[in-house]
Amino acid sequence: MAHPSAARLIPDCRVSVDGKKLDTEKDAALTRVEVDLDVDLFGQCVLVFNDPQQKLINGKDFESGTAIKVEIGFSSKLQKIFEGEVVALEPQFRRDMPPSLRVVCQESLHRLALSQMTRAFNDVDDKEIANKIAQEHGLSADAPSGTKEHILQGNVTDAAFLRRLAQKHGNHLRIEGKKLIIGPPPSGASITVGPGDGLRKVKVRVQSNTQVEEISVHGYDPKTKKEFVGKAKGSGVVGEGTSKYGKGKTLSFAGHEHQPADQATAEAMAKGRMR
Template sequence: MPTPDALTYGPPVLRLRGQPADALGQALLALTVIDTADGLSRCEAQFANWGPTRGGTGYLFFDWAHLALGDAFTATLTRGASASDPVFDGLVTALDAAFPEGAPPTITLLAEDRLQDLRMTRRTRTFTDTTDADAARRIAAEHGLAAVVDAEGPTHAVLAQTNQSDLAFLRDRARAIDAEVWVAGKVLHVESRRRRKAGTVALAYPKTLLECSAIVDLARQRTAVVVSGWDPASKTAIREVADAAAVAAETTGGRTGPSVLAATFGARPEILVHTVPLSVA
């Protein structure tokens, strides 16, 4: 029996081409959605593909009227009578028919959100006298997306997109200003991590959190990060250091990675030599 405060959902509600897809929902065997802070969520939905048809018994979804490449596909999880949580909104990019031995045939729908258009567009070009936010807005407009951009950054004399997809370039620029990229429907979001207000999710093991693991790893920790460069406007050297104090300001107490690393192995600074800062924030 589930505990009273456990998360419980009804069957996923599927929509295809903007319309309810009840037949697909009844045949659904598995639904997997993968999303990351880098953007481009992916969905795999597997359906039973054998059952009663108008002419007797046969394949259910080999007709393009039921499933077709490029179809708009959404999946929503329902909670109770009225609450719902959208989990995916994108376009069908692949269909995978399987005919396993000793089991009924299946068909799997593979879909990506609308960042797939950015992923499939590769360019070499430059942006002049622009901010990262302005570049993000321009890319969104080129792909027919509205843009919500809330991230700070310097104005660049030149930004080069060299043999990169629009998505790869956008991800690089977002990392440079500590922002996240995602798309909701037809709206591109590029928002600063520290200002993003995505709400709070409370999880309790083993109630709403079914499985978890925790690891303490010093392999990628550093006691400080040093960046140096040259400011051509003021003709002065740039040398900025972020040490354990920068991380401590984001915590609510306890030990941090840099402090544990220093106590365990001593000073381990990271000196960045593959980037060239042009100004001081």
């Protein structure tokens, strides 16, 4: 009898459709799972099924909007790596190969990119903007507050507009369940890897020529007619790397997309970009 710890080393991939694990027949037909988590676009997952009888191609198991979740890991210790919905079906018919179905899924954030819009937000901060847009899409929002100002959404989608607001402070835009979140990416637990964990090779590369010690964001106050500058240096592990490999180097931002409204905003933007 195999030792219980041996189950830890058996890789597994679980796909759930509408909250239910794929049945045995569909799971056996699943030949490929591709997950691309792109923070600048939308996370995407592609499922490929062999479908010689064309049951899935002609069926309704993967209608548009069907919830999809993908988990990977070892044995019972699976972790969710993708959660979204079906956006496209691509039947494939190739010579000398059985028919197959390619199911394309995207994170639910894609719904905020279906149409472009032009409008003005007057005397509001990022939190109020996020709340308003989230309510329009039936969501709640969690975003940092800040200086109130006038902001134009100029012929861009809500997703692109919110992403710009997030990137202004070095944050990311994501949806968790029914909540729209603007903030730092979620941090996972520390992982300790050693020879006994199946490790075969480790390769580390440090690009020291692209490291900087300090970030500065420049703005202009029309009332005082003076420039203000927000600066930030790395802290913790980031600070150790920047001070060691980027000593004396400063990366400055001036007139880049969004101008800081005041000194506090400039410092927050610099701190976010250094994160």
